[in-house]
Each structure stands twice: as C-alpha cells, then as structure tokens.
Amino acid sequence: MEPVTPSVGWGVLHLYYRVDRERADRDPEAGKRVADAVASLEAGGHQAVCMAMLGHKADIGVMALGPDLARLHAFQAELLQAPLEPVWSYVSLTELSEYGATEDDERARLAAEEQLAGYELEQRLAAWRERFEMVVADLLALPRTPPVLAEGPGLLPGCVAPRLTSRRQAIWLVPTEAFKRATQPTRGGAPANQTSDHARAYDNLIALDLRLAAYVKERAVDLGLPVLDVDGTRPLADTAVLVAEHFALAARATDRPDQ
Secondary structure (H helix, E strand, O other): OOOOOOOOOOEEEEEEEEEOHHHHHHOOOHHHHHHHHHHHHHHOOOEEEEEEOOOOOOOEEEEEEEOOHHHHHHHHHHHOOOOEEEEEEEEEEOOHHHHHOOHHHHHHHHHHHOOOOHHHHHHHHHHHHHHHHHHHHHHHOOOOOOOOOOOOOOOOHHHHHHHOOOHHHOOEEEEOHHHHHHHHHHHOOHHHHOOOOHHHHHHHHHHHHHHHHHHHHHHHHHOOOOEEEEOOOOOHHHHHHHHHHHHOOOOOOOOOOOO
C-alpha cells in the first residue's frame, strides 16, 4: 500500500459507531479486535484515541491521526471487523488555524472553507473555546505560590490578553527564521521522518512554525504586549534573566491574575 501524505499537516480521521449488540454477544474477541487495530496503527507512528459517547447517535468515537492517509483508511476498514456500525465520519487536517488562530479567525475559516453557519458553526466554535478554557481552569486550580509559568502553542496573544491585569504577566518569545532553521534539527524530525518525502515534510514543518511565529508577533504587537525576538545571539542564561526580570519573579512571587 503506497502512502498518501498531505503537503501540509496530518490527516485526522473522526469515526463514530454504534455497537451491534447481537454481534458483540456472539464474538468474545470483539473488544480485542478494536484494541488490536489501534495497537497496529500506533506501532506505525500514528495515533488513535477511543472514547465513549453520550447521547443517542453513537456509542463510541475514534479519532485517528497521522501522516499517511492510506494507513488511516486501512485502519477504518480494520475497525469494521469488530461489531461496529458506522453512524458518522469526517476527515480533517491539522493546520495552522488549529494552533495559531483567534476565535474570529476560526469563525471566518469555518464559514469560508466549510460553509458552516448558525447552530453548526457555534457548536464548532464552542469546542474551540473549550480547549483554551480548560487550560485556564487548570492554571487557576494551582496554588498561588510559587509563581506558575505557563507556555505552549495554545496561549496566543488574542486569547491571553483579556485575562491579563498587567502586561508584565505575559511575554512571547518568537524565533527568527535563521534561528528556527539552525535549531530545528536538534529537536528531532519525527513527524517529517514518518512521511514518504522527508525533505518536503521538513520544509513544511518549518514553514508552519514560521507562520505561527509571525502571527504571534504581529498580534502581540497590535495588542501592546511584549515580544522577545530569539535569534541565537543571546546566551540561554541571559534570555532566562530577561524573562525573569520581565515577570519580576523575585519581587512578585504571589502575583497571579484572578481571571
């Protein structure tokens, strides 16, 4: 089976099933068939998550993702060996909008690319909002001391800004293109190496990160929030000192936003 790889991102397969109770009762290996299919997929460098569904439309959901669309299609066929009846499915791609967009960006993309409107659009946006709110809830559940330093691709300027009571509570470190290309090889290239065209996938990975970096810097500047360019000329220890001074960690050990 020849691999089929997108030029950008990974394929994401969303599958929803009802359990055929009669077949399941007759097949003592039913659960193992699903487990074996998942294990085989993950052994090949892909990922899968199974979940129990609430409501009446489906009993279980499966989300599988990875670089090879042909392998995802084979996984879909393997699941049908178990007593499962498909009730809904769709395919998406991981892309910049998942990690680097504001809610307005995501709303515009869903309307333009997927022609969503009304209730269906709001449902998709609700899931988008929920991811960020879960991050905020986890942070606020932590003790107030010592200070908590949170980082990650989901903490975008447009999302974080409304939560701040002071611009000292956030800073974005943005790599230059030269620094990104110089350091990426030291971080490993596992996603690129799992595709049929490693060089092309690696270039796409770099391009995606650079688009995100440019977006973050532009939004932070527009919102009047601090940005620190990282180009490799400053030693790591000096960068750490600048960040600590920005947060005034020693003087403000108990300062955390309450929102």
